[in-house]
Amino acid sequence: MIQAMSCVFEDFPAGARLISSTHRVTADAIMEFAREFDPQIFHLDPKSAQQTLFGGLTASGWHTAAVSMRLFVDAMDVAGGIIGMGVDELKWPNAVRPGADLRVEIEILEARRSKSRPGYGIIRVRNVTKNQRDEVVQSFMASAMLPMRSSVP
């Protein structure tokens, strides 16, 4: 069986842009994530959430981050793996509501070889998650390490 080609460091030069596929965030998914990881009333129950600042059910920011990671991983398609090194300026400027269709817009800001890990490169990336109305629901900058072509079997 032939394995589909997957991407490596060299496929992501500075200036490259990608757009992920879309993922719908349901009310059930919002409440399920919240019960496990962020049990606050605006994430747990549509009725109680109406009485809060949000005026209705919203996804945990960490749920949005997790969904965005899935979209990012699928879009990048790096079989060797992408190792997150750090994240800055993580913001959630608009609430994620039930039924939101999220996508991630990815921009490679910098790309350089790792000095300490031969065969690996480091990218600096800006990830912006938008909903179906093009409202930004999350943004951040991150550094991540991924294998160069020479280190992939």
Place this chain on the structure above:
Amino acid sequence: MIQAMSCVFEDFPAGARLISSTHRVTADAIMEFAREFDPQIFHLDPKSAQQTLFGGLTASGWHTAAVSMRLFVDAMDVAGGIIGMGVDELKWPNAVRPGADLRVEIEILEARRSKSRPGYGIIRVRNVTKNQRDEVVQSFMASAMLPMRSSVP
């Protein structure tokens, strides 16, 4: 039935420190989170993970973030809810391995009233997640908004 008192903005002056309870991260939980949100080999399968830079199964950084949020929410005990505004300097300096017992050390760096939202205060907080060997597995700074006593029924 008498509801236990819960905390408000005024309970978290600058300089306050809290330590959360402990949560064990199992191999099953690592793989379950990864299948949904971060499907990369070092998070998905103990055997394949041995061939990676990590040399074994590790939790997704976003899984560590989600577990840390749960520990933070439980430790803060703010019934009115804590609304995350932004996160900086999010880092994962050591891998989270199966069986790790995580706790979060919370330090309130600043506390001020919101200018735009009467009845709410804003805290600047440093959250450091450590394992059972006191190794830092995650750290970040965040700003969050929470209700003042006057706005709680």
